[in-house]
Amino acid sequence: MKLDEFFVTGEPMIYAADAAIAMTVIGIVFVLTYFKKWKWLWTEWLTTVDHKRLGVMYILSAVLMLFRGGIDGIMMRMQLAFPGMNILDEHHYNGVFTAHGVIMILFMAMPFIIGLMNVIVPLQIGARDVAYPFLNAISFWTFFMGAMLFNLSFVIGGAPDAGWTSYFPLAGKEFSEGIGNNFYAVSLQIAGAGTLMTGINFFVTILKMRAPGMTMMKMPMFTWSIFITSIIIIFAFPVLTVALALMTLDRVFGTAFFTMANGGLPMMWANLFWIWGHPEVYIVILPVFGVFSEVISTHSRKNLFGYKAMVVSMVGIAFLSYLVWVHHFFTMGNSPSVNSFFSITTMLIAVPTGVKIFNWLFTMYKGRIKFTTAMLWSLAFIPNFVIGGVTGVMLAMASADYQYHNSYFLIAHFHYVLISGTVFGCFAGLYFWYPKIFGHTLNEKLGKISFWIFVVGFNVCFFPQFFLGLDGMTRRMQTYADNLGWNGLNLVSTIGAFLMGLGFFVLVVNLLYSAWKNKRDTANDPWDGRTLEWWTKSPVQAYNFAVIPHVKEMDAFWHMKKRNETDIKAEDLKPIHLPSNSGVPFISGIFWFIGGFGLVFEWIPMAIVGLAGIFACMLARSFDYDPGFYVKVDEIKKVEGITGGDK
Amino acid sequence: MKPKKGFWKLVGLLSALSLVFLSGCSKLAVLNPQGPVAKTQSDLIIWSMWMMLIVVVVVFAIFIFVLVKYREKPENMDYEPPEQEGNLKMEVIWTAFPIIILILLAVPTVKAIYSAEEVPTESKDKDPIVIHVTSANWKWIFSYPEQNIETVNYVNIPADTPVKFELTAQGPMNSFWVPELGGQKYSMNNMSMPLYLEADKPGSYMGRSANFSGEHFTQMQFEVQAQTDKDFKEWVSDVKGTAGKLTEKKYDQILSPGVVGRQTYNGTHLKWIDHAKDVYIPGKELERGTGHDHSKMKEDEKTSNEEMENMDHSNHE
DSSP states (O other): OOHHHHBOOSOHHHHHHHHHHHHHHHHHHHHHHHTTOHHHIIIIIITOOOHHHHHHHHHHHHHHHHHHHHHHHHHHHHHHHSTTOOSSOHHHHHHHHHHHHHIIIIIIIHHHHHHHHHHHHHHHTTOSSOSOHHHHHHHHHHHHHHHHHHHHTTTBTOOOOSTTTTOTTTTSTTTOOSSHHHHHHHHHHHHHHHHHHHHHHHHHHHHHOOOTTOOGGGSOHHHHHHHHHHHHHHHHHHHHHHHHHHHHHHHHHOOOSSOSSTTOOHHHHHHHHHHHHHHHHHHHHHHHHHHHHHHHHHHTTSOOTTHHHHHHHHHHHHHHTTSOGGGGGTTTTOOHHHHHHHHHHHHHTHHHHHHHHHHHHHHHTTSOBOOOHHHHHHHHHHHHHHHHHHHHHHHHSHHHHHHHTTBHHHHHHHHHHIIIIIIHHHHHHHHHHHHHHHSSOOOHHHHHHHHHHHHHHHHHHHHHHHHHHHTTOBTTOSOOOGGGSOHHHHHHHHHHHHHHHHHHHHHHHHHHHHHHHSOOOOOSOTTOOOSGGGGSOSSOOTTSOSSOOOOOSSSHHHHHHHTTOOOOOGGGOOOEEEOOOOSHHHHHHHHHHHHHHHHHTTOHHHHHHHHHHHHHHHHHHHTOOOOOEEEOHHHHHHHHTOOOOOO | OHHHHHHHHHHHHHHHHHHHHHHHHTTSGGGSOOSHHHHHHHHHHHHHHHHHHHHHHHHHHHHHHHHHHTBOOGGGTTOOOOOOOOOHHHHHHHHHHHHHHHHHHHHHHHHHHHHTTSSOGGGTTSOOEEEEEEEETTEEEEEETTTTEEEESEEEEETTSOEEEEEEEESSOEEEEETTTEEEEEEOTTOOEEEEEOOSSSEEEEEEEOSOOSTTGGGOEEEEEEEOHHHHHHHHHHHHHHSEEOOHHHHHHHHSSSOOOOEEEESOGGGTOOTTTSOOOTTOGGGOOOOSOGGGOOHHHHHHHHHHHHOOOGGGO
């Protein structure tokens, strides 16, 4: 392989990216060395098995990927702002929209949600940790290495360019000869393995680690949503694993599962992809339903209206999510009976979703609604998600879908549900739980500025796309003719995209400004919260709870406050057992990366080295007899500021 | 009250805006049907828009009412909201309400799904004209078996006559879409799918691929020219008199990846290859027609595939 086949060349924007990556790496190395932070980085972060720190790293990665995916989105909108633009040539454009889709779904939405659940779920159920802390660290590092491998593709080797769905035969070797799509197959596989482990981990955590007294029907709604999401992950991700493995075999080892020739079945890929892919959209939407439930109920000073109905509706959505995948290819020539079945099951999802919307509205009814930034994001969700939802019902009508399929109508619809659901929900969760994670709130004024710019920009960007779709504009078009009447709407849409970018920029400014200026909040409970996470100290200590709470009712902490039971008594304190840090997850992540890189470039010896390294890490873990350590009572007292009660 | 005034201004502005959008609707391709298939779909879409508007209005009204009435004000700071477990009656209502709307949508949808699979009812008495459509990266090939002619990147059809397009593909999937005449279907290798469309009157309609198929996918457009019966017959005999003959060699050139302009030929490729049944390997006449019958897989097929990948396409231009 020649050097110019290894590095992507000939594209000024890529050279700029090369330079930016090099500068960033040098900058990070310099700062870490100058402030002598290497040891801190290793002991506090790279080797940590603390669910809160892993959560923070997930969220940080997600925000970085939001930036990357957002830049991709803005580049696409610039290309489409006017007819005949040539900012991105066809080849480059195809790579950019593929990256945008993959990154936003798998490396932004998923880690953001997994980050929130990592930080919050154990706290909400009154647990000291997740069920498998070591596995949790492995999950993070496999996700992270998968994401990095994918991101590498645009400067080394060439970006995948067959769309985020990577339909065969286009994505196969027959029509995509380079190694670009290998990146897709391998990096998603590595990250997906991490997600599957997270699903199992949280399923067990929620089942087995709840505080005494917390029955399933006393769990906070966010925890419920994560529980159901974990179940969806456990069922859906193995399908992705199999599909990607077959894809890798096809591409790297020359088998013919999905090829055009030699009896392959390209449609099998579409089926496998969407059997994973449709539940996947509920994996990223159900947790934010949980976030909104917490935020809305807290800020209305009321308990959640129709708790049981909320749980039942989520279970219903999870069940239906497996019966609808064919709606992604109504136009693939299914029989009318098949299309009718999937049309109706898809529409049915609107019923439980509608139940939830009305329950949230009635949670606020007779409440005392406080408009913080977290609440604004949750409120903006309702009208925008309703627009996304009703257009979703329209798309579910198979016969009408023949006219919407793959058009901008679809693009507008899924951005309406995914941005006003997932992204708004992630932001709401971030503002809501930020003080718990970092011990200080985010600046409300900057938060509201960023909120308004983003929400207005979002509507300006995506609302015109419904009309573009109805006028025949299809997704993934690199440009369009001047005489089609699409100019104005496209330009408006591009302006909206820039506004969203500006809103995101203000959010980042807010994060930095608040870290620098905002007062360190000594109060552990800034929003007058209802669930147990607000009982812990902000920022949360490694052991979470000094004393494991005893739960008697729903919204446990709210009732504890009412009864003045929140004080921790010194005599209740006992030494707390915690697991030790370990470098193995990080090192095994490196080997995943090495092996993945080898597989992408079809360098089998390198792939074998990576695999051997992964097994060596497993072996090392098997002979690791470290039993963890205890936090002493005196130390807990000091940290929690408790006096007296000496034995 | 000041905030309320602002609110009504906003409502006025929004309704004015939506009027502007809606008045533009009549010109949007999908809502401007030029044939019975598109008409059925467009009617269904407009019906669903009304239904969905009801949902939107109800939710938005409750949303605005709750936010205005129960927001935190200095006057109600000491108000302690009641804990509400839920309300069975209300919950039954808002479960039943969407179910009714969905039934109202599902019934016409299923009807329309079934009707799209056959000749439009308005033209039941007429025999459809059959046109085979082959998408090959990145062009559209139209074969008229009865007329024995073939066109590339444009298709002429008689108006007021149902057309049965038989869709297939050489290479990646595409989706055949002519918004003004009706919804789309995929074209896929080793498969044939019928799509019935019809134009009410003569006119020119834009068609394109809706499914991404690689580098020059954006250029995969074609024009559907609906003509009167007389014009169509004239055009066919014109083509038979003037267009060049379609040979296998010529056809292989058309199939090689790239973008081409409009082309017209005498004869069709159907007599030597049916992409719906056979794997086609350009330039390898002897090895064609192995089919997707898995038991027939031969060793030489693999080698020819490798050769296809390495084939130099430049000498075709």
